[in-house]
Amino acid sequence: MNSNATRFLLLDGAADFRNASRQCSWDAGQRAFTLTRQDDARIPHLPPARARELHAAATPWMIDDHGQLGRLSDDGHRFEYALTWPPTAWRTVLAALDDAETGAPDLASLVLDPVDAPHGRFTDLAFGGSGLAALPWSDGGNAHGLTVVHLRQRWQTHCTLAFAPRHACVESSTGADRIWLLGETRLALAGGAPLPRPYAGRPERFEPLQANPDPLRLLWEAELPPHRGLLGLAADGERLYILAERPDSADTAARMQIFSRPLAAGPDAAFRIHPLPTELPLATDIEALGENRVLLLLPFEEGERRGRQRDCPLFVLPDEEDGEGNGTAARAEAVAERWPRRSEAALPAAVRFVRHRDGLPRTLSADGPLRLYRLAQARFAPSGTVTLSETFDSAMPDTLWDRLYLDACIPPGCRIDIAVQAGDDRSRLPEEWIAQPQGVRNPQPSELAFAAGRAPPDDPHAGLYEVLIQRGSGAVREVRGRYLRLRLTLHGDGRHSPAIFALRIHYPRFSWQTNYLPDHFQQQERPQPQEGTDTVPANGADLRERLLASFEGMLTPLEDRIAASEILVDPTATPAERLPWLAGFLGTALPGHWPEARRRRWLASQGALQQAHGSYRGLLLALDILTDGAVARGAVIPVEHFRLRHTMATILGIDMDDRGHPLTLGTGLSGNSIVGDSLILSDDAAREFLALFAPEVAERQGEAAVVERFFDEASRRLTVILHGPARSLQTVVRDALPALVPATVQWAIRSSEHPFVLGLSPLLGIDTWLETRPPAGRVVLDRTRLGRGDLLHNPVALDPEHATTVGASAGEGP
CATH class of the missing domain: 2.120.10 (Neuraminidase)
Known part of the structure; x- marks a missing residue:
């Protein structure tokens, strides 16, 4: 729907162009409606x-x-x-x-x-x-x-x-x-x-009735x-x-x-x-x-x-x-x-x-x-006329049909003729087929605001063609009715065919004459079917209607672009070629090697990034964008050091014995001493325990120096942990951190190929990483470690020992 509330019906597939004559058909290779090929197949005849x-x-x-x-x-x-x-x-x-x-x-x-x-x-x-x-x-x-x-x-x-x-x-x-x-x-x-591996059952344990x-x-x-x-x-x-x-x-x-x-x-x-x-x-x-x-x-x-x-x-x-x-x-x-x-x-x-x-x-x-390939040199019939099986319904009686837009390619020597039927009774449409004028080439790729055309942009004969729906003669040349049928006639030169990639039928017409001129300028007559070949001149109201419709057809797409101009400053919708301009408008820069999705997300998040710049929240958002979601996946984890303060002090009333735990099975290590079932006595790290959990108590006991030293060891320090496949992002993270981290904060990057080990790694969700096992890579000499991830994959080959890569460009290849 455009700015004048004019709707359109879209035809862009085989089902939309379905017809009974088959003189023209949908070409699946080109994804276009063309003349049906007329190659003279040379079929062998064996008894x-x-x-x-x-x-x-x-x-x-x-x-x-x-x-x-x-x-x-x-x-x-x-x-x-x-x-x-x-x-x-x-x-x-x-x-x-x-x-x-x-x-x-x-x-x-x-x-x-x-x-x-x-x-x-x-x-x-x-x-x-x-x-x-x-x-x-x-x-x-x-x-x-x-x-x-x-x-x-x-x-x-x-x-x-x-x-x-x-x-x-x-x-x-x-x-x-x-x-x-x-x-x-x-x-x-x-x-x-x-x-995947041979399975041998054991009689001393329960076994499934069917192993596989x-x-x-x-x-x-x-x-x-x-x-x-x-x-x-x-x-x-x-x-x-x-x-x-x-x-x-x-x-x-x-x-x-x-x-x-x-x-x-x-x-x-x-x-x-x-x-x-x-x-x-x-x-x-x-x-x-x-x-x-x-x-x-x-x-x-x-x-x-x-x-x-x-x-x-x-x-x-x-x-x-x-x-x-x-x-x-x-x-x-x-x-x-x-x-x-x-x-x-x-x-x-x-x-x-x-x-x-x-x-x-x-x-x-x-x-x-x-x-086998289809023979590239095609032959087409000189012309083909088809009536589309679909009857288009505007859902409004007495609809004034506006115009047709064709995303088409019309080579030299080819043309497309269009005729329409319209009426309010679907089962009894008038027998008259109303021929339409030839389409006029529009310099815009599409009449839709900021939309790309369906026709190939590199073809000089492809583009947008516009047809104002009208009668060829009569005092009133409007085409009215709830239902509309299309008849297409494609003309070629025998070697080439016009191609329709998409067709849009706009309705109802927004009449400037009806909406902006006084009543005595309005159309007072109804369109009448024409008999014979005699032409009847159009009356003044009809001539004025079609003249104003021509201006409306040029100006309405401009109005639509103005009405939709917010698209130009919307990072998720603006054309890709305008992203650098939008970046400069927002005071940032986009490296040329970034993928389009990352560039759009970086621009869309500029408001939040500028508000939270220099903070931990801003750092998480920026790194998540730069690594294409690795922070959200838990593969890249920025950790402030104060979150890593550990203590081996004991806690009264808590049993830390994990020998019966179904996940850790006694692998948890602790320096605490246990007396009885629940009384746990502290070791020499009690001061660190107080500094960590109750610094005000430690200061009252004269341990202010211990508290200050303990906090100084963890303050204004940051470590970015790269887990698993995120290790390949180390260069990206290192280049980004100087602009994202305040100068008073010292940062470092650590990588690890080990995910979280239950019962052995501390601080779940901070310096551990629960992951689904990534797919194994291919073995590479001088890089792969034995037993670490990479696998030798058998090729899909009858003889793996002699399997070689076959060039896809070879015409005789498999």
């Missing part, structure tokens, strides 16, 4: 019978974080280690795989035990989560199960199943390490892990919808996708469908069924790209045409609100984008995606495993 044969013979592969490949052996009995990156080793691997005697080594030397199928053969290989490799197995009879290998923690375990698993998938985004299993008629979810509270086990299972055969299983961050043949599929004609369900749903959740086009060849695997998009893998054609058609088709599955509800059919829609494969390896595994923890699509090419 379904041959595709089923290749799918049945395919050996699944995976690739770890270090470019090392793993696969199932040809007979499916073991898990093999295949390759260490780089790609130059691929030919050596191919030669080894062709050599029946050599083959590929198994993982017997890489894990504690050989990874062999307990019964029968492995049926699939999945990789994901924190480093889990899931291998379902079956003997074709009554023995079925799941073996799981953790490549970082180097353990393996297995459990039995009541059905024969065909496919597996490990969730890679939830962090729960859950494993989805797919049988011929069952979908199941498995989870669990072995104990969370072993690998089947959590639940559910019935699958009818199908002819299963082809693949994949998951993104929200949903699970199953590729299957439809029950009416024939040997000579493939008809496929996709079952989808939420990952977080329980076993009772219904599947959504998404039929695929009947003309689509049989796919042999599926990969999820997120936002309800799935990529299918189709084998190359054989013979002379091999490799001529090499694209993978992309489909988008409708949202829940686009269909008729759970359990119903909602047709998957093909996306006209090209996802080409470079080549196809001469191996059965080439018809399966290579699995990785990041969930990105990879295939096995003649040059090794390669990631």
Whole structure:
């Protein structure tokens, strides 16, 4: 709402721009509404019978974080280690795989035990989560199960199943390490892990009935919808996708469908069924790209045409609100984008995606495993017209709709046409579509006060475009009604498309004519629908209304900036580039290396810092800001020395024996003497005891010198204790203390890597630190102390000894 109480409706996501025509769509990569790509996908067409044969013979592969490949052996009995990156080793691997005697080594030397199928053969290989490799197995009879290998923690375990698993998938985004299993008629979810260390029970003490509270086990299972055969299983961050043949599929004609369900749903959740086009060849695997998009893998054609058609088709599955509800059919829609494969390896595994923890699509090419990318050179239709499904409601009858603001990019040769419908009856809006004028480029990034625009700031064709909502002809050109619909027409040049990043519809119009001019200047007529192409000139009131609205559109954003000018002096809201000016205004300085959050908090606390400057409270606040909250966490503790005055004097009537205390267990040390159960006699430190707890009594007894000396040893002294990870802040604290501590106070910095030890460290909350154990760091030569915190972490690798870092910039990397 602006300073004139004008509201706006915001459209900035796929759901807001939902439409039925699909000539234009929401581009998830750009996060913008654009023309739908019209790439001519070159899809290979292999006979379904041959595709089923290749799918049945395919050996699944995976690739770890270090470019090392793993696969199932040809007979499916073991898990093999295949390759260490780089790609130059691929030919050596191919030669080894062709050599029946050599083959590929198994993982017997890489894990504690050989990874062999307990019964029968492995049926699939999945990789994901924190480093889990899931291998379902079956003997074709009554023995079925799941073996799981953790490549970082180097353990393996297995459990039995009541059905024969065909496919597996490990969730890679939830962090729960859950494993989805797919049988011929069952979908199941498995989870669990072995104990971190072997546990041996002792018969002389009570033991739990089950030593491991969370072993690998089947959590639940559910019935699958009818199908002819299963082809693949994949998951993104929200949903699970199953590729299957439809029950009416024939040997000579493939008809496929996709079952989808939420990952977080329980076993009772219904599947959504998404039929695929009947003309689509049989796919042999599926990969999820997120936002309800799935990529299918189709084998190359054989013979002379091999490799001529090499694209993978992309489909988008409708949202829940686009269909008729759970359990119903909602047709998957093909996306006209090209996802080409470079080549196809001469191996059965080439018809399966290579699995990785990041969930990105990879295939096995003649040059090794390669990631798939969308073809950058796009083709678009010359134009596309869509009517947005959403009908916008102002909640006020006879609303005068004001204007549209578009955060958009309109390259040369492109334009955006807008038409609107408006009326007070939602079900019977006028059939007339009112064309709007072309948007005018606004020099401001946004009409909202001090807001950044959604369009890319570095694109010269991107910015804010403004459209005053009006009729094209008629005596009265206002657009009125409670409800509004939008029709967008995007025009491109075939290679480029306009992009709408956000669209805001402002209503109702604040009319200067109505609010500031006498009654005889007001509009006396109502807008009338226009028939034919004859233009009717606007009357004087309408011309005056739109003229004043043009000035209002320029001046109201300025008024909004003036009305919101306190933002400029609010450290939490002012633009980041104005923080140095605000610091100078408040009489302080901001080092350039400070993060933005620290700079904003330092400025926001200037009032309290200046009031408490030189005091203990001001020191705590300043150090807490400079250390990003370490004082509040208890990692940095400024201690005035008078708080550290200890005495070994005795106290009558208090039993200090801690041998039966459940926390200290007799570790407390005391120099006191105990007579009987409660009488405690003082030692020679009685004078210090009096100086500490009753200095006026000590002075009356002639011990004034002792009292003065005792207090002088602790006065005007300060120690800043750095605990644990806060030791790295020593330079920051040392540089800040001279400006924060009075010159009459002597200060020192002490660091400690030991937290509080119950019963042994004094003054809980002052020179002790109760902490949650920080995560262990990596071992560093010449710095790490044996047994002190740092750990050697196993890499998520098939062969840890030869694990190397793979450059992310390499186009052929994993």
